Amino acid sequence: MLAQHSVIDTLGAYGRLKVVWTDWSKDAVFTVDVDDPTSTPETHIGEELEREVVVNGWKVEAGQAPAFIPDHVYIGSAEGNKRARKRAEARTKHLKLRDEAWAIVEPLLATTDVFDRKHRAELVASASTAAIAAGKRGASAATINNNLMKVFHGGMAKDALRPSYEECGNPGDPRPVCEGGKKSGPAPKDGNPRGTPVTEAMKKVFRVGFDLHDAVGKVKLVDAFHHCLRVGFWDAVQKLRQEFGKKIPDAAYERLGLPRYEQFVYHYHRERKRWKAEIKRLGKSVYARRHRPLLGNSTDEAWGPGARYQIDATQIDVYARSRRNRRRLVWRPTLYVVVDVWTRMIVGFALSLDPPSWIGAMTALANAMTSKVEFCAKYGVEIDEEDWPTQHLCAILEGDNGEMKSSGVLGLISQFGVTVGNVTAYRPDWKGIVERRFGLIHAMLKPHVPGFVHADFRERGAEDYRLETAYDLDELTRAIIICVLHYNNRHRIEDYPLLPEMIADKVPAVPAEMWRWGVAALGLPQRAHPEAVKFALLEQGTAVCRRTGLFFKGASYSFADAVDDGWFDKVSMTGRGSVPISFDRRFTDVIYVHDARAPFGFRVAELTDSRFGGASFWELADEQKEANATAAWADLRETAEGIVADKELDDDRRRAQAAMARTPPAPSAAAETSGIREATREEREFDMVEQVSEYHADMSPHATPAPTVLPSACPAAEAAQGRQSNDNHATPSLADRLKGRN
Structure with a gap:
């Protein structure tokens, strides 16, 4: 059954019809055209209209009564500035005009005759006469008819008669100003220039x-x-x-x-x-970064301690001294910091001279996910587990696009199910929690660390702060540990959105206190063995299995289990194989072969070639690059010189073939190949004279033997006389050799 405010889409036949009113006692439905605000109501027989909808497949949308702003909201507050008061006064007048118009129209809506054109004209004329006699405003027949159309299209509600002056003209568009016309806007104050029309x-x-x-x-x-x-x-x-x-x-x-x-x-x-x-x-x-709307906070993205970690790096504003020679200055170290988003706690950090890369991020994450007691003791700071209790994994890790694309994050994903997020370039505000920690650490270090670089460092005449530097890398690490411990356990975070339960339990916005409360209330984050964590953070690669061992980046490795299991024996029969491994670019002595049966998922393979021991994979790559370049140049020289050698050999071949062509041929092939042994003996005896003379010429001038007189008969002629030929190239006996000397 069609209801009031429903919209019937006739699919182009009669447009879109809106049901204004229904009178099922008379089986009547009254509609107007939704898309034409001047359209007048039409009367339909309800049963026939419903049949048309079904037969023609028209679409019926269930409509709702139009929603109008309540009167007190529409008027607004009259308190405040002059503009607000004027707006409230004007809108109060709007509502008064609405009520006056409704008082004239409302009696006409008491009967369905108002929807019929002929009866509506009679009703409007009668209402106009009565209103004019009563001295009411807006009593003309045209005005009453227009108000009726507004009511029909506005849901048969009184608020449809509310004035809509805001829709008059071209709202939002500036009024055109002609040359020499009046200036728009407020008049200038007394004594000020009048300005000019902006054409x-x-x-x-x-x-x-x-x-x-x-x-x-x-x-x-x-x-x-x-x-x-x-x-x-x-x-x-x-x-x-x-x-x-x-x-x-x-x-x-x-x-x-x-x-x-x-x-x-x-x-x-x-x-x-x-x-x-x-x-x-x-x-x-x-x-x-500077002006974006701040519509939320990072804490809403985490649900408790260890839920989300953020990691980032910066160069600290102080140079360092060499640990081997205090008089040598080194570059500003790189500081990696890992922060728990929910508690704002610094859960780990790493300080090194390496530029920002996965190496520094790996070290900081390993520090964040393992115990800090031994780490702090290494730098002379004694703490308990409670002083720095974070040694847990995180559920989500956010970092820069460069580091998070390293293969080192694959272990965190596959072994511990960590979700890794990449932050786009040049948007440090997306990691605002960890970015703010850098400023806090710098603020704590600056008054106490000599040689801290100030803003005027590069200005002309400014002091060279590098000369005041006194700390080496270990001493700077100790200073940062002290700053981190103070921040975690004492620093109160302003404007932290504390939970109602935290406020009830009187938990201060101090990172360590919030961590302890969060662990007790929300649960302890996942924790793993340090060896498993460090293995998961290493970069991953693939080693090729050969008969000579595991080959990776130009070096060979092996381990006892591989030999016992016959890895390298199988390769000799089946060809090359490959195994997944993890490695540290700073150290070539070992790689870690993935093995699910091992205690922590890996086995240690040691370097078998001592040439590469103690080096890094960067150095190994440089050596290979240099060796490949040397080999390439050698191959180029070999190719060029080979052309010359080939030419000389080809010329010798041609000369030898030409000499053979000038020599008379043998009677037969058998005559030419017979007597090879005897010919060889005679040729050796002849060559021996030259060899002995050449060898002893510098030592003994009288060591030249007498030349052997060779017979003049040729092998071919001897073979023709019936002598037995010996062409089996056998070594002559002693008797033969003595016979040859007689």
Whole structure:
């Protein structure tokens, strides 16, 4: 059954019909066209209209009565400034006009005859006559008819007659101003220049200044205003100077039509929208860091201790001394800090001379997820577990895009189920918790650490703070440990959103106190063995299994279980294999082979080639790069010289073949190949004279033996006389050798 406020989509046949009223006692349905606010009601037989809906497949949407703002909300508060009071007074008058119009229209709605055109005209005429006689406002027949149309389209409610002056004109669009017309806006105060109408031509001049301010970014609005005045009014001012000289009266200046600075600023913000202009001037990332809306806090993203960690790195503002020579300055160390979002507690850190990379992040995360007692004792700080209780895994880890793309995070994901989030570049505000910790640590270090770099470091004549540096890396680490312990256990965080339960339990906004309360109330985070944590944080790779061992980045490794299990024997029969491993780029002596059967999921493979011991994989890569370059040059020289050698060998072959061609041929192939042994003996005896002479020429000039006289008969002729040939190349016997000397 069709209900009031329903909308019938006739699929283009009659438009979209809105049910204004229903009278099922008469089986009547009254509708208007939703998309035409001037349409008059039409009467339908309810049963036939429902049949049309079913037969034609029209769509019926269940509508709702229009919602109007309550009167007290519409009026608003009359307290406050003058503008609020005026608005309240005006809206009170609006409601009075609504009530007066409704008092005339309401009696007409008591009968369904008002929906019929003929009867409606009679009712409106009668109501108009009565209203005029009573001296009421808005009593003309046309006004009453218009109000009826508003009621029909407005849900048959009284508030449909509320005046809507805010829809008049072009709301939001500036009124056009003609040349010489009246200036828009409030009148100037007494004694101030009147200003000038801002026409379209004036706006074009303004836009020159707008573009200068937006494009360059360093030009202030007032300077941009002066620039556009120079562009637009230079000629007019020059004429005034020529006319009046140096003493130009104020009235003459006013006749120039110079705009006021306030007009320039008003139109700038109206056209450019200040926040959009700031994004254009500063860039999206800088604007997001400085001026973005702060609609939430990072604590809402965590549900308790260990839920979410943030990690980031910065170079601390102090140089360091070498631990081997105090007189040697080294670069500013890199500090990695890991912070628990829910408690704001610094759960771990790492200080090193390495630039920001996964190596530093790995060390800081290992520190965050393991006990701190031995770590602090190494630097001379004695603590208990309660002083720094964080040695747990996290559920979510957020870091920079570079570090979080390293293969080292794969272990955290696969072994402990940690969710890793990458923060886009140039958006440190997305890790605002950890970014703020850097400032706190710097603030604590600055008064006590000598050589702290100040803001005037690079200014001319400023003091060179590097010369005051006295701490080495270990001493700086100890200082940071002291700062972290003080922050975790004593520092109260301002504006921390404490939970109602924390307030009831009188928990101060101190990181350690909130950690202990959170662990007791929400549960202890997951904890793992230190060896498993450190193994999970290492970078991952693949080692190739060969007969010579496990080959990884140019070095070979092996371990006892691999030999016992016959890894390298199988490879000789099946070909190469590969195994997943983890490694530390700083150390080539060992790699860790993944093995689910091992206690912590790995086995230690040691380096088998002592040449690479004690080096890093960076050094190994450099050596291989240099060796490959040397080999490439050697191959190039070999190729070039091989061309020359090939040419010489080819020439010798041709000369030898030419000499053979000039030599008379043998009677037969058998005659040429027979007697090889005898020919070899005779040739050796002949060559021996030259060899002995050459060998002893420098030592004994008389060591030259007499040449052996060779027979003149050729092997071919001897073979033809029936001598037995010996061409089996066998070694001659002693008798044969003595016979040959006779």
